[in-house]
Amino acid sequence: MEAPKILFVDDEEKILNALKRQFLEDDIYIITTTDPLQALEFLKKEEICVLVSDNLMPGMNGIELLFKARSVSPDTVRIMLTGYVDVKVVIDAINRGAIYKFVTKPWDDEELKSIVFDSIYRYKTVKSMKEAGEDDLYLIAQTIEMKDRHTKGHCDRVAEYALMIADALSLDEAIKEDIKYGAWLHDCGKLGVPEKILNKNSSLSYEEMHIIKKHTVWGADVASSAGFSERVINIIRYHHERYDGGGYPEGLKGDMIPIEARIVNIADIFDVLTSDRPYRKKLSIDEAISIIDKDKGKVSDPELVDIFINQIKKG
DSSP states (O other): OOOOOOOESSSHHHHHHHHHHHTTTTSSSEEESSSSHHHHHHHHSSSSEEEEEESSSSSSSSHHHHHHHHHTTTTTTEEEESSOOOHHHHHHHHHHHHSSSSSSSSSSSSHHHHHHHHHHHHHHHHHHHEEEHHHHHHHHHHHHHTTSSOTTTHHHHHHHHHHHHHHHHTTHHHHHHHHHHHHHHHGGGGGOOOOHTOOOOOOOOHOOOOEEEEEEEOOOOHHHTTOOOOOHHHHHHHOOOOOTTTSSSSOGGGGGEEEEEHHHHHHHHHHTTTTOOOOBBBOOHHHHHHHHHHTEEETTTTHHHHHHHHHHHHO
């Protein structure tokens, strides 16, 4: 298999040389340039998995390059590496899909390599998802799930519970297929979350929780890049929204939350409650039902909760 290609762009040769040294022992093909226009030419001619660009460069800054790169090579994972961070500009670029992540100079070697390798994995995953049939997609979902050792079987069970609700609503087969795929992939954004956070056995800090919450947006971006339907993307983006508007990422309320996401929200919560987690033992089915019922109208859609509880009690 051909080594993944990484493109580094910086107006300082010494920075590029330092970046290259980080990956001398890895099976990666490194391309470097000080010229953003040349970088765009590389993107047109080569299959570049990851683009890492400085921001403050003469002629064209990194933000502009990364936006242009999205049009030239949309599947390339784009990272900004910079010594000066305008947080508002960076967040805007992330939200608009130009940047996957950013790293500040001077960089931490371990962090930089981890982000680059995660980005290579993300690129390969998107490419695989684009070409996958149903069986392949299921295997991809299981592979993504392995990143978090506490969630074995989670995506499969969430799909099962979600389809129980979909069946009770007599939704058509195309919608149910999207719900199944969305449930399988609802946590695919965890590709962008460091494993040390996912597998932490103690309470998360505010900063770590903020990173965790970004997985819905990152995951929706992955699914969008892979060409999935709007319903699948909605599930991934909105399954942590709350019925009372207190969820994330957008604080949607009530029927503003797409029904497919409201369905998977309930299925996800139920499976989390009835599974062991590092911070607590699993609850019984009756205990989980009691919590979901008590929180209906606040966390989850009350009508869908009643349907789900009725289906679970049947069987």
